[in-house]
Every structure is written in C-alpha cells, then in structure tokens.
Amino acid sequence: MSENVGRWLRDEIENSILSNEFSPGERLDETVLATRFGVSRTPVREALMQLDAIGLIEIRPRRGAIVIDPGPHRVYEMFEVMAELEGLAGSLAARRLDEASREAITATHSRCQQSAAAGDSDAYYYDNEEFHKAIYAAGRSDFLEEQCLQLHRRLRPYRRLQLRVRNRLSTSFSEHCAIVDAIFAGDGDAARGLLRGHVGIQGERFSDLVASMAAR
Amino acid sequence: MSENVGRWLRDEIENSILSNEFSPGERLDETVLATRFGVSRTPVREALMQLDAIGLIEIRPRRGAIVIDPGPHRVYEMFEVMAELEGLAGSLAARRLDEASREAITATHSRCQQSAAAGDSDAYYYDNEEFHKAIYAAGRSDFLEEQCLQLHRRLRPYRRLQLRVRNRLSTSFSEHCAIVDAIFAGDGDAARGLLRGHVGIQGERFSDLVASMAAR
DNA sequence: GTCAACAATCGTGTATACAAGAATAGCATT
DNA sequence: AATGCTATTCTTGTATACACGATTGTTGAC
Numbered sequence: 001m002s003e004n005v006g007r008w009l010r011d012e013i014e015n016s017i018l019s020n021e022f023s024p025g026e027r028l029d030e031t032v033l034a035t036r037f038g039v040s041r042t043p044v045r046e047a048l049m050q051l052d053a054i055g056l057i058e059i060r061p062r063r064g065a066i067v068i069d070p071g072p073h074r075v076y077e078m079f080e081v082m083a084e085l086e087g088l089a090g091s092l093a094a095r096r097l098d099e100a101s102r103e104a105i106t107a108t109h110s111r112c113q114q115s116a117a118a119g120d121s122d123a124y125y126y127d128n129e130e131f132h133k134a135i136y137a138a139g140r141s142d143f144l145e146e147q148c149l150q151l152h153r154r155l156r157p158y159r160r161l162q163l164r165v166r167n168r169l170s171t172s173f174s175e176h177c178a179i180v181d182a183i184f185a186g187d188g189d190a191a192r193g194l195l196r197g198h199v200g201i202q203g204e205r206f207s208d209l210v211a212s213m214a215a216r
Numbered sequence: 217m218s219e220n221v222g223r224w225l226r227d228e229i230e231n232s233i234l235s236n237e238f239s240p241g242e243r244l245d246e247t248v249l250a251t252r253f254g255v256s257r258t259p260v261r262e263a264l265m266q267l268d269a270i271g272l273i274e275i276r277p278r279r280g281a282i283v284i285d286p287g288p289h290r291v292y293e294m295f296e297v298m299a300e301l302e303g304l305a306g307s308l309a310a311r312r313l314d315e316a317s318r319e320a321i322t323a324t325h326s327r328c329q330q331s332a333a334a335g336d337s338d339a340y341y342y343d344n345e346e347f348h349k350a351i352y353a354a355g356r357s358d359f360l361e362e363q364c365l366q367l368h369r370r371l372r373p374y375r376r377l378q379l380r381v382r383n384r385l386s387t388s389f390s391e392h393c394a395i396v397d398a399i400f401a402g403d404g405d406a407a408r409g410l411l412r413g414h415v416g417i418q419g420e421r422f423s424d425l426v427a428s429m430a431a432r
Numbered sequence: 433g434t435c436a437a438c439a440a441t442c443g444t445g446t447a448t449a450c451a452a453g454a455a456t457a458g459c460a461t462t
Numbered sequence: 463a464a465t466g467c468t469a470t471t472c473t474t475g476t477a478t479a480c481a482c483g484a485t486t487g488t489t490g491a492c
Binding site: 003 | 220277357
C-alpha cells in the first residue's frame with residue numbers, strides 16, 4: 001500500500017475500473033467505497049477527484065461520480081492518438097538508440113517471439129507491453145514516455161480484447177520484427193510509419209474491436 | 217465561480233500557476249491558500265490533488281505541494297509531443313474538412329493576418345490560439361482535441377515568450393498560410409509536416425526559448 | 433565552536449460532523 | 463387513475479477537529 005491512503009485508493013479504484021470490475025456508467029458511491037475499503041470518505045473523495053482529472057470517471061456536481069464509458073468511437077480515437085505518439089517514440093528511438101535501450105528492446109522482443117511461438121496469448125499480452133515500454137524508454141523523452149504509458153494503461157483492456165482475434169498474435173510479432181529492424185537501422189521515418197500501422201486500428205481491425213467490445 | 221468550490225479553486229490555482237503567479241518550485245501551503253480564498257482546507261486539498269493528477273504540481277507525501285518546474289529540456293519535449301499531436305490534427309482536418317470548420321479556420325486565419333499586419337503581438341497571441349483551436353476542432357476527433365487543448369494550455373506561457381522573438385510574428389503567419397493551403401487542398405501529409413514544423417521548436421528557436429526562460 | 437539529540441511547533445493526512453442540494457416516495461387534487 | 467406538489471431521506475460538499483510525521487530550533491556534550 002502506498003504511503004497515504006488517498007493514492008492507494010486512487011490506484012485501487014483505477015485498477016478496478018481498467019479491469020472492468022466497475023463497469024462503464026456505474027455509479028461510484030463515496031460511502032460504499034469508504035466502508036468497502038475501511039476508510040473515511042475523505043481519502044475516497046480525493047481519489048475520485050484525481051480519477052476525474054485523469055478522465056477515467058466523471059463527477060457531476062452534487063450527483064456523484066460515474067465511470068466513463070468511452071464507446072467504440074472514442075476508443076478508436078484514443079488508439080489513433082496512441083499510434084501517433086508511439087510513432088514519435090519509435091522515430092526518436094531510431095535516432096537516439098543507445099546500448100542499454102538496444103538491449104532492452106532485443107530482450108523484450110525475443111520474449112515476445114517465445115510466447116508467440118508457444119501460442120501463449122496471455123504471456124504475449126504481457127511481453128508485448130514490455131516491448132512497447134522499451135520503445136517508449138528508448139525515445140529518451142521523459143514527457144513522451146509518460147504520455148505513452150498513461151494512454152497505454154487506459155487502452156489496456158481493449159488491447160487485451162484485440163489479441164483474442166484470430167491470427168493477431170503472429171501478425172503482431174512479424175510487425176514487431178520490422179519495427180525492430182527499422183529502429184536498429186536508425187531509420188526513424190520507417191519506424192514511425194510501422195509503429196503507426198502496428199498500433200492504430202484501421203479497417204477490419206476496428207470492426208473486430210467493436211465486435212469484441214459488444215461481446216462483453 | 218463554478219458550481220462547487222473545489223473546481224473553482226482548481227481553475228483558479230491552475231491559472232495562477234500558468235500565469236506564473238506561483239513560480240515553479242514554490243511551495244503551496246494548504247492553510248495559506250485556504251485563508252487566501254476564504255474557504256476551508258478541504259476544497260483546497262481536492263483542487264491540489266487534481267492539479268497533481270494533471271501534472272502541474274507535485275504532492276510529496278507529508279511534505280506539501282510544490283509547483284513543478286518543467287525546465288527547458290522538458291518544455292522542449294512537450295513541444296515535441298504537441299507538434300506531433302497538432303500534425304495529426306492537421307492531417308485529419310485535411311481529410312475530414314467540412315464547411316463549418318473551413319469557415320472557422322478562414323475566420324481565425326484572417327484575424328491572425330490583421331494582427332500580424334498591425335504588428336500587435338498581444339492580439340496575435342490570442343488570435344493564434346483561436347486559429348490552432350480551429351484546427352483541433354476540424355480534426356473531428358474529440359479525444360485528440362481534448363489532448364491538444366490540454367497541452368496547449370500547459371504550453372501557453374512559453375508560447376507567449378516565443379512570440380517576443382524578433383520576426384517571429386510574420387514568420388508564424390506565413391507558416392499559417394501554407395498550413396491553411398494544405399488543409400484546404402486536402403493534403404493531409406503536407407498539413408501534418410507543416411504543422412509539425414510550425415509547432416516544434418528546433419535549432420535556434422530552442423535556444424531562443426531557453427534564453428527567454430532564463431530571462432524571467 | 434560544531435555537531436548531535438531532543439523537544440516543540442508546524443503542516444499534512446484522515447475522520448467526523450454539519451449543511452445543503454437532489455432524488456424519491458407518498459399524498460392530495462383534478 | 464394520473465399528475466403535481468411536498469416532505470423525507472439520501473448523498474454530496476464543506477468545515478473542523480484530531481493525530482501523526484516532518485521540520486526546525488535549542489540545548490548540551492565533545
């Protein structure tokens with residue numbers, strides 16, 4: 001547990017939302033949360049205010065907090081921005097690559113290879129995250145890295161849904177290969193384009209997403 | 217004043233920070249703020265938590281809140297991301313332009329022309345903001361628009377500093393012209409590239425920024 | 433004279449009490 | 463029976479009280 005209850009609650013509730021324990025549209029009652037976590041309403045309120053500021057919930061004055069439901073279209077927009085940011089990170093990584101980042105990317109990439117070969121979708125889900133985080137870090141822009149990590153978190157549930165789509169696993173890995181090649185070759189523009197394509201969800205992948213969102 | 221004191225305070229303190237009334241590194245004492253605004257500590261704390269979540273201040277547990285000092289390098293990184301996001305907005309705008317957005321861009325653009333011609337740097341500062349906001353809106357992506365607006369806000373003080381640089385006003389406006397042409401021509405890639413160049417601060421413009429930041 | 437330890441003070445973190453607005457249910461009236 | 467009004471209840475918003483940790487100042491020892 002974090003140093004103060006407020007932050008701990010924020011993380012706790014945030015996770016509950018991102019893992020769909022609190023469904024979109026659901027009302028978050030301060031008193032209920034307070035008793036549930038065995039604290040007073042004060043830290044609960046502070047956690048909620050932060051989640052509101054981040055954009056995970058909406059606090060309607062005098063009417064309580066509800067979990068925001070992004071809806072397919074907004075999720076698409078979020079992936080669109082994510083693709084752009086990752087593209088930037090990739091292009092920076094290609095230009096600024098140092099030994100440590102190179103090793104981190106290689107390591108996570110080969111772990112992806114293993115889980116892809118094993119067809120282990122859960123393992124790949126985790127390794128894939130680490131691979132992308134290695135690229136964010138390799139970009140050597142603290143601000144960009146933070147923005148990427150934040151959006152990455154918010155998109156986590158939908159990414160998980162996506163991996164369930166047939167063949168997505170091997171497709172994803174071969175895209176990773178091309179990305180790694182571009183970055184290691186120092187080709188920023190190529191890395192940017194490949195990452196944009198890899199992260200963005202166009203065409204039928206969007207309908208896959210909509211379908212899997214509706215299926216929950 | 218907003219519906220509840222907490223939000224009002226958040227906006228109030230946020231503005232005070234962005235307008236440099238609270239300098240970076242300054243300690244924000246809850247009690248002092250509470251008495252200053254004539255409220256209790258509770259809404260002050262809620263406002264501070266939100267500003268912490270946004271990234272404007274840092275709350276160190278049991279040690280109070282301080283205004284974050286981005287420092288030249290981090291500001292550069294923020295402009296880098298801003299450039300990327302605006303580039304995306306521009307490319308979307310070029311593809312999705314409708315009549316209303318076209319008119320909004322035209323209107324704000326011509327207002328920029330007037331203040332640039334008049335050499336009125338303060339007026340240009342304002343009109344420039346509206347011009348960029350018109351492009352965000354024209355992209356027709358709510359999420360992207362929100363992200364752009366938020367970053368735009370945070371970069372506001374530095375943008376103002378930049379305009380003080382010699383000749384920046386007319387240079388800026390001629391760049392606007394090219395951007396408008398590209399968007400109206402439906403050339404997304406061109407719009408993206410031009411906006412990236414317009415917003416980003418490379419080369420000597422970065423040293424201009426550092427110099428003006430140090431001069432404060 | 434300097435450094436360390438202890439005490440006092442100040443400020444944050446949490447709980448609780450109180451006030452005010454929103455939702456709801458019951459009653460009356462048409 | 464349906465609709466509108468009122469009263470009650472429930473939840474949020476704000477204030478205040480209390481506790482605990484951090485900071486700082488003072489005193490004593492080396």
